Amino acid sequence: MNAPSSQVVRSEAHATRSTPPGGRGEEPHIIARRPPCEGPHSPVEIKGGHCAGEVLISRRRRFTKSGGVAMIPMHEADLQTRWESLLRDLFNEALHNLAVEWPDTQSVEVSYRELERWDLDFAQSLLLQPDLHLEASKQAVKQVLVDEGHGAMDPFIRIVHLPSDQTRAISHLRAEDLSQMLSIDAVTTKISGVRPRIYIATFRCSSCGHLSTVHQPNEQELIQPMLCDPIDGGCDRKARETRFSLVERDSSLINTQFIELQELPEQMRGGIQPERILCIAEQDLCGQLNPGDRVKANGVLFIRS
Numbered sequence: 001m002n003a004p005s006s007q008v009v010r011s012e013a014h015a016t017r018s019t020p021p022g023g024r025g026e027e028p029h030i031i032a033r034r035p036p037c038e039g040p041h042s043p044v045e046i047k048g049g050h051c052a053g054e055v056l057i058s059r060r061r062r063f064t065k066s067g068g069v070a071m072i073p074m075h076e077a078d079l080q081t082r083w084e085s086l087l088r089d090l091f092n093e094a095l096h097n098l099a100v101e102w103p104d105t106q107s108v109e110v111s112y113r114e115l116e117r118w119d120l121d122f123a124q125s126l127l128l129q130p131d132l133h134l135e136a137s138k139q140a141v142k143q144v145l146v147d148e149g150h151g152a153m154d155p156f157i158r159i160v161h162l163p164s165d166q167t168r169a170i171s172h173l174r175a176e177d178l179s180q181m182l183s184i185d186a187v188t189t190k191i192s193g194v195r196p197r198i199y200i201a202t203f204r205c206s207s208c209g210h211l212s213t214v215h216q217p218n219e220q221e222l223i224q225p226m227l228c229d230p231i232d233g234g235c236d237r238k239a240r241e242t243r244f245s246l247v248e249r250d251s252s253l254i255n256t257q258f259i260e261l262q263e264l265p266e267q268m269r270g271g272i273q274p275e276r277i278l279c280i281a282e283q284d285l286c287g288q289l290n291p292g293d294r295v296k297a298n299g300v301l302f303i304r305s
């Protein structure tokens, strides 16, 4: 979900629930009208800010499933290797199609059900460490394409068909859900315009002219380098000893859209205002939805103070 994107697909997607409120059954059936090259569902990769207060930030990421199965954290280097094996085993054709259709197609959809069949522990670790997995899978898909002789592409993986016990109504989101991969059934209310945001920023050191890049995980702030790093040719001055200026043309931008999601009418308790959550759609998800669309939003829950 991190590659620069200049293509925005305009389409409409509607989902209708086929399960009772609470989302413990099968996934809702989703009716979508989309270009033929895309899948039959409309997952919105959410990065939702849960407006419940800063106290949630201090919660430690948990490595235990609700069933009490202890999870061992996986390391990023191992993860990339595992993702490369998975992609070669199961997604050769999808990767080939992506390479042919690039840049109109920029992502490969990976069903959680397939992951689970391939390696249950690996699949479960994705639910608890989605940020690590999404980054590792992005590096892996890039590497596999290079190994297959394809040129420079920067595609990414989208996870769909999450298990029903990862499905939440907005009002049921809790501190324990933070940083997990979740699926939220909701209706879109407000949708912002599509805006570029800096994903990897390039800065120039005013003392020596050296360029440094800094990954920008937070859309609300621009993180500057702490040091003009001598390891890659910088002058070793700390941030307070020099000045770093942003070099926009060498920075990596992605399309971003803010989407407000609201509880479905059937999820609301009588007389209580519907709860809402803000969702960040990135890359090829931008520009796909209209206010009033029912969606199943798959993504990582995080908080902004």
Ligand SMILES: [Zn+2]
Pocket (backbone or CB within 6 Å): 205, 206, 207, 208, 209, 210, 228, 234, 235, 236, 237, 242
């Ligand atoms: Zn410098």
